[in-house]
Amino acid sequence: MSESKKDQMGTISPQDAFKFIKKHENDSNLVVLDVRPRDEFAAGHIPGAKNLDYDGHQFRKKVLNMDKDKKYIIYCKSGVRGEYFMGIMKELGFHHVYNILGGFVGWNISKLPLEEGKSGGH
Template sequence: MGEFITITPESARELIEKEPEITILDIRPNADFKREHIPGAVNLDYDGHQFQSKVEKLDKNQPYIIYCKSGVRGGYFMEKMRESGFVGAYNILGGFVAWKISKLPLTSEE
């Protein structure tokens, strides 16, 4: 670990299967998360302003897979995690949209 990289949805799925303890962070708005998300993901609605307070609640000693809707905010969030001293994070390339297009597993709370 110790990496901060953007990986394809397929690579993310392989990583989730290989490392079941990895935390998957969905940083989209809660309504989007409830509608559909990657199985096992935790919602941490990210609007840019509350990053610091939200990140302080996370365990910096474990790796994360992060995704937003299209991958852009996820990349920004990953950089912030690196700056904040996290051990590692992976941003899904193309975010949730790419995961869905790749026909990878989804779940919902509705």
């Protein structure tokens, strides 16, 4: 990691996440990760999200070979696992990871756009 690179991590509101995703919607360096089980993902998710079913303790192994310089927005059902997994990503050397406050529930309550039915597996 170069010394000029500043890590950006933290929890962001669903509204700020939505604005960030819209601003970077054509940016291949932004990845939205849904860490809920596949069946929950299939029932509804944030548009463009990729499902990375956290699979118990397999998360670390699954993200180990992902590009650490991309920007990630991560969410789970309520925000708790997302916060935990954001910490793991930081430990593994990721630089830009944001967890959505309230997770999918917070996004849904905020009446932000949803997408259904795609597998989007990673």
